[in-house]
Amino acid sequence: MVNPVLFIVVPLGLAFAIPLLKYISKKIIRFVPALAFLFNLIFALRLIPVVMDHQVHVQIGGFIPPLGINLVAGPVGMLFVVLIALVGFLVSIYAFHPIKEKDEDRYHILYMLQLTGATGVVLTGDIFNLFVFFEILCLASYSLVAYLGNRAGIESAVKYLIQGSLGSGLILIGIGLLYGQFGTLNMADIAGRIHSVQSISVYVPLVLFITGFGVEAALFPLNAWLPDAHSSAPSTISAVLSGIAIEVGLYAVLRVVFTLFGITHMMGLFLLLGVLTLLIGELCAFSQDNIKRMLAFSSIGQIGLLVFAFSLASTLGIAGGFFQLISHTLGKALLFLAAGYMIAHTGSMEIASFQGMGKRMPFTSLAFTIGAFSMVGLPPFMGFPGKFMILKAALHDGQMLTLILLVFILIATVIEGAYFFRVVQVLYFAGEDLPDRERAPVAFSRFVPMFLFTGLIIVLGIYPSLITDLLDASALELLDRPDFIKSIIP
Amino acid sequence: MKLEILLAVVFGGSLLTYLLGKISKRARDILAILVLLAATAGIASLYGRSSTAILCTGFLDFPLVLRIHPFAWIFALTIAVVGLCAVIFSWHYIRKKGRTDFFYFMMLLVISSMIGIVLSGDFLSFYIFWEIMSWSTFLLISYNREEAIAAGMKYIVMSVAGSLVMLVGMISLYTQTGTLVFEGITRNLNSASSGYLQFILILFFVAFGIKNAIWPLHVWLPPAHSEAPSPFSSVLSGILIKIGTFGFILLIYGIVQVQVFVNLGHALFNVRNLLLLLGAVTILLPTFIALLQDDAKRLLAWSTVAQAGYMILGIAYGTSESLSGGTLHFFNHALFKSLLFMVVGAVEFRTNGVRDLNSLGGLIKKMPVTFAAGLIGVCGLIGVPLTNGFVSKWLIYHTLIVNHSPFLAFVALLGTWGTILYSYKLIHHIFLGQLPRKYEQLNAAPVSMKVPMIFLSLAVVVFGVLPGLPLHVINLSEIGFGMEPLAINMWGVVTGSGTIQMLNIATALTLGGIVLWLFFRMGRKNTRADQLDNYAAGAPVPADRYQYSVKFYDPLTSMIAPYLKDTADNFYSALARGIRNVGNGIRRIYTGDVGNYVMYIILFLAILIFIQLYWKVW
């Protein structure tokens, strides 16, 4: 069994080492992120059976939990670690071709730091440590959004930075308030004492956390940075931002809401919030002509759906939410990669400029199509089991509010279908029929990640049972709060 | 043949066809035909069998079950046969176009998934195959580019909406009964309240109604059928929309049980009456809208909508005779409508894509086989005796009249009257009348098109004379649903208030025909006159002023046209525009001014704090 701390330390160490490696050979730098996340992926997968059995706790520096920082590698954490490592590995293959002529090493360093931050967020059991890793994630994201250095990138990065650091500030105030009242920073320890004080003094940190993490999780109306940032970043980074960063933000919200505060009676509010986010995301995406903005708004919509699923606060709902989360991560990463490759080919982000791509870039178009179908939730792709589970959970819940909101979810899904199918039609059927000869070769480094993402989407769409056990265990971890607390603070 | 193997053959065959196409086009075409031949043979070998098989034990903890029974058998066989005909028809049709591998792949995928749907034994696999069918159909409808794109869009949006509604209904059934397997649902549904059943039925009616093109949900069908490539139009019209019919029968007879269905709800307003009403509207409006069409395929498309109404009437009526009528009409319609689409497709193929009725004419001399096929198809559509449409329509009329539903019977008859009008328009405008100059060098349809057309024409006639063949299978399936079977024999049906025996009719007609033939034979010999050798008010009409048949039913159509607006379509278009406008409006909240964005964050925080101060949620 590998120590979970290595999932953070190995990529971090390699990121630190890149400036030194640069002296040895500039060529090998681009392979370092792939190496790091391959390591994470392999060992995280091997750790999964262990954490399914019992949570793995790791102390840092040899101090028992309330005193020192601890890592909690439960099913939820490991689920995210595997996801981050998987996406990190595949997207880093895509980046074997330099994104920009200069500064390749900085790109790789920032990329690794971003994903290391994400890994740290999902593994740590300490609220302040979570904040620190969250900041790594955010800062690396700001920098990477601006990485291309063009007008759009810089503008988006500034806006992202202003909103993001406002959110971080709010989180910090919340941490201060919690420490002032409970005198501890360990999440399990705080969770054990949370109901011992007056409500308002706990409620305010809660809303500060929700707002702060909500900025990164792209809850409506905190998500104004997202369409700008996702559309201006390099496509690989858009994939990571959309596939990992906002999900990790959502993880933080979940951790706070379920584990830290153990809320049970505000779920109606979150259900509403989720559906509002979903509807607004899909409506905005519907009227976009810029493909990356469209995908970005679609991410907002998906986050809304996830929030809805998690807010059902039942095993079914949370398991369904996690399934949908994985499906969104894989699908959206694939879509951004495919779209990015097509944008690189046409030099334009307008959807209309993708005419005839089905002939010129058949594989990329196919990958995009499968990603789009999966997003809409068509079988046999991965989106279907996710949507199925969420609907099942919602109907199982059976409350009037849920059922009414369900109608809006259905409407939003139809809208989502409409704009995704529009792009698919443009890819294959718009404009004149091109002769077969005009086919652009697929670079190996582009082909492999897209192929693997596509394969995963299909395999998990046909055999969802491969991961459902893990998802159920994750749902249990989030819902069984006393057990979580007891296992850390005996 | 085992069901799993059957599905593996068709799905695997589809993929293999696609891959083979990368190597050799000819081999691909042959393989596609072989796959469907194998499927047809496999399904045929399952005749009369009732069995289930487990496809997969745990998809999200649900078993995926396949089952075969006579009711599914007749649908599956029809799908395979019509699919086979359409694939043979494609041989020449598709050769000139691009993306042929893709065409074959999707064509086979659609057919495979339809076979999957009718063979599925639980709702989850039903839904999965249903959705595969939906998106592959979408890709094929869009295949022709240009206007087909809008048609495909309309189709897929409605389809996704419908299947989501179905998903909700299906999961709701699961939460009610704890299973998704059809038998299990039937068993556990006894305790469900009448209100709940109606709710579920309406959900499923929306889903199936969209596929089956019931009146307010039909708007995707006319553009989709007319813009799709013709072989696929015949699949669409012949079998794909019948999957909706299949769903209706399955739901009403297989799951809810017909006794429960008939007695549901209010005396005046219940889902059955609603369905009957919609069926009547679906017969009436589209029939006369079809009359207004000048596009051959669009005319047929509207006709399909109208004919679907007959099936709905038959199914929703809920007696064993009406069910026989509905199911038989499905079977017959699959034969003659796919035949008619092939006829139009053959014409379109030879004239390089001309479908406008007003610019065609006189093709009888150039394409005689096609004409004969078209004539037989049209006769079937109208329900002329000795063609198959006659028996099924007779059964439906008979039910309606015997059970005292004069209004519905009247509507059905009125629909047939309209059918005659537009059918004649179709056959006349294409094949009769004046041959335009530009078509004088036209060739007859290629063999690959003739073969399926002849086959289907023969089928139309054979099943018209021997309706007992399909009715026998339908009887078996009715027994499966626990209903009283009809008294039938090879030539027809015996009922208490009337009997239909095609043997008698055939004999009578044959005798009559012989008499007529003798009569004409003995009368004066016809003289052939040159086309220009005639007179109009004493003066010969110059060749260039000769009137082609345009605006055929002008007085009638100008009278009824104002009442035949496709309001449903306008409504959906307005809805789509409205949503787009709302989206355009809403995205203005992302003003680009970061000050506003920060304001949103603070606003969110303030609202959350306000909620606590005001309502004390914690």
Place this chain on the structure above:
Amino acid sequence: MRKLISIILLGMVATGLFMSISQIPFGEPGERIGDHFINQGVNETGATNIVAAVVVSYRGFDTLGEVSVLFTAAMGLGAVIGLVRRKKTHTPIEPASLIVYTGCRFLFPVILLVGTYIVIHGHLTPGGGFQGGAVIASAFLLMYLGCRGKRIRENLSRGLESLGGLLFILLGVTGLVIGRDFLFSFLPEGEAGNLISAGIIPLIYMAVGLKVGSELTGIIDHLIEDTDELPE
């Protein structure tokens, strides 16, 4: 309008914050993990500066993250600026006056010395890697201000940065290698108050000091570089 809305909203936020804060008694001792650190910190870590014990030992992982944040910022800065090759300054820079120049050159080693002292004595007196690193960086800032045109070698600073980070990680992983936890203090605590004591705290602080110093210097360097580029 905007101001009015802002004031209303901020009023609401302030109310909430205040209602929450009113539950936290100011300046009163409470039951906190900090008590344990004060009472046991010297025994457990051997550092007399309890803040250093908390920063490096109890919450050492935070510090690793913190170092990474700074590293991220430095890298991000470089990436945003997007310059690799340094342009030779074409416009001659007006040199500072002799007094300033000499003063800077005189102060430079002194400041470096002070910075290093603060870094090394982090576990004994107030100070530590971050503070010392900042002082070291200020020495370079002084050089930039006073001795215009002089530049550090970018490769060197990045190499040191990298080394500092790797040292930190290696010190942490050593704990794992000997079969204990990450960042475990594998060296003896020694006698509290001595320079060589407190286990790995001084070592980590040195790594941090190295890293922070070179990173802040790099950041300053980048900022100067870019202002050179700006149009007039």
Place this chain on the structure above:
Amino acid sequence: MNFLSEYTYYIGAFSLIIIGLYIILVKKNLMKVIIGFSIFDTGIYLFLIAVGYLREGTAPVFSKPGLDAGKMVDPVPQALVLTAIVIGVAVLALAVILAIKIYAHYGTLNLRKIKEQRW
């Protein structure tokens, strides 16, 4: 005035936070917004320190023998503030460099005019 003396530090800290937020909300100039963030952050640091304060406490450093451990202020908030300051510096540096770049691209720092990315 017991109230004020009881909560002076908190009130000061939160005033800084609110003032910082107000600047971020209202000011147009990007540099001013960055300054607003600085004030906001400072308020947070002050608040964190105030949380750990102990009346008449000493610094948690055993610099000479005989110091009373019970009289020392809580070291944890100080450690947190140390970390938070470094993070704040990092964000500030990045913000400043982005501002420089914004000026290079747009020729202005007025946030109301930098609206190319919208809708």
